[in-house]
Amino acid sequence: MLGIIIVLVLMVMGGLIAFLGDKIGSKVGKKRLTLFGLRPKYTSIIVTIISGTLISFFTVAVMAVVNENIRVALFGLNKLKGEMNELNREIADKNKQLDEGKMLLARRTDEYNKMNERAIGMSKELDQVESQRASMENRLSSVQKAYDKAQTDVNASAAEIDKLEKTRNELNGNIKKLDHERASLMNNIASIREGTVVYRTGQVVGTGIIGAGLSRTQASAALDALLNHVNTDLRTRMNVKDKNATVMRVSQNTFEEAASELVNSKSDKVVRIVSAGNIMVGEPVVVDFAIYDNRKIFNSGAVILSAPLSSYDKGANNQGRILMFLHDVNRLARDKGVLFDPLTGNIGQLNAQELTDVIRQVNEYGGNCILTAVAKRDIYTEGPLVIDVHVEKVEE
Incomplete structure (x- = not known):
């Protein structure tokens, strides 16, 4: 609508300019005025051109003063273009974050589906327990009737009565056991529905170093x-009060295989104890x-990676490029053999203060610098990767 109004205004002003220019030129021509010593004919032409130019200028000026959109169209296109480019970059970043969020949601959905399958399996077990309980209650009712009959029958033998009493007590005990199992299954199903997972599959529970050249007895x-x-650490983490409680289980075959691998080994071994499955609250x-x-893997002071900051994504800010550099350091150490966290994939990272100092230095140098990751101490297979990051300015 605004564009149509502007076109109509320009058409009207064009006609008015032509009319006024013609009138002014005609009057100047009739009066035979001269300008700069020119003939009246040329003076009339010059006055007509100048008047038309001035009227056009004032028309555009008035429109620019009255309407902000015209001012932007005339003088703010470059600024708008820059803002559009910045918005496009932000949109690209948000799309990337959205994709990462979708991947995380897919993983969480997969975990939920697995837990739901396990809950369905336990529900089936619960149904079986309920069926067995009902069957035993029927049997108990039959036994009770037989017992009552035996009590009233003076000819029944005492031995038969004793036998029936034992059967009844046995069935009562079984019913109590099944009731306990039913309550336990209900608690487990509730835990699964709520998603209360203490340890996930593959999560490191504990780590230790065991020396080389051990006998079978020593390895065990x-x-x-x-x-x-x-086990002691787990009791503390899980707030178990019983100091003699065993909250961790390992199969005998798994233990024997691990001991065999340690017997007469040529080098020290890193032994990680990892969760064999998703562990719910209350489960061993x-x-x-x-x-x-x-x-x-690395000697103390060894250079792990050195790279100019400019070699990373030009579209990212300095902080983003520093994080890309640290990701490369992490990946390189992992490829060299430093053990990583199975859940996060991380080996080590700078603490918040060290990272803040690196970002500050990089910003002071305007991003024109070389980052160098150096091992703070000797780094072994077990990790963690403890590093210093040196920032060196690049002279332009």
Whole structure:
């Protein structure tokens, strides 16, 4: 609508300019005025051009003063273009975050589906327990009737009565046991529905270093000591008051296989105790072993990675490019053999203060710098990756 109004105004002003220019030129021509010593004919033409130019100028000026959109169209296009480019970059960043959120949602949905399947399985077990309980109650009712009949029958033998009493007590005990199992299953189903997971599959529960060249007896004793230590830590984490409680389980076959791998090993071993499945609140932690050679990966002071900040995504800000550099350091250390967290994939990272100092230095240099990651101490297979990041300004 605004564009149509502007076109109509320009058409009207064009006609008015032509009319006024002609009138002014005609009057100047009739009066035979001269300008700069020119003939009246040329003076008339010049006055007509100048008057038309001035009227056009004032028309546009008045429209610019009256309407903000015209001012923007005349003088603010470059600024608008810059703002549009910035908005497009922000949209691209938000789309990237949206994609990451969708991936995380897919993983959470998959975990929920698995838990739901487990809950369905337990519901089926609960139905079976209920069926068995009902069957035993029917049997108990029959026994009770037989018992009552036996009590009233003076010819019934005492032995038969004793036998029936034992059967009744047995059935009562079974019913109580089934009631306990039913309550336990109901609690487990409620935990699964609520998603109260203490440890996830593959999560590291504890870690230890076991020396090389052990006999079978020594290897078994070392694993026992590590399991006892981790069990003590778990009791504290899970707030278990009983100091003698065993909150962790490992199968005998798993234990024997791990001990065999440690016997007469040529190097020290990193032994990780990991969760064998998703562990709910109230369940014992069923674990497995993951065993690795404990090698020195980086010497103290060794340069792990050095790269100019400008080699990373130009569209990202300085903080984003620093995080890309740290991601590359993490990946390189992982490729070299430093163990990572199975859930997050991380090996190590700068603390908040160190990261803030690096960002501040990079900003002071305007991003024209080289980042160098250096090992703070000797780094072994077990990790973690403890580093310093040096920031070196690049002279332009």
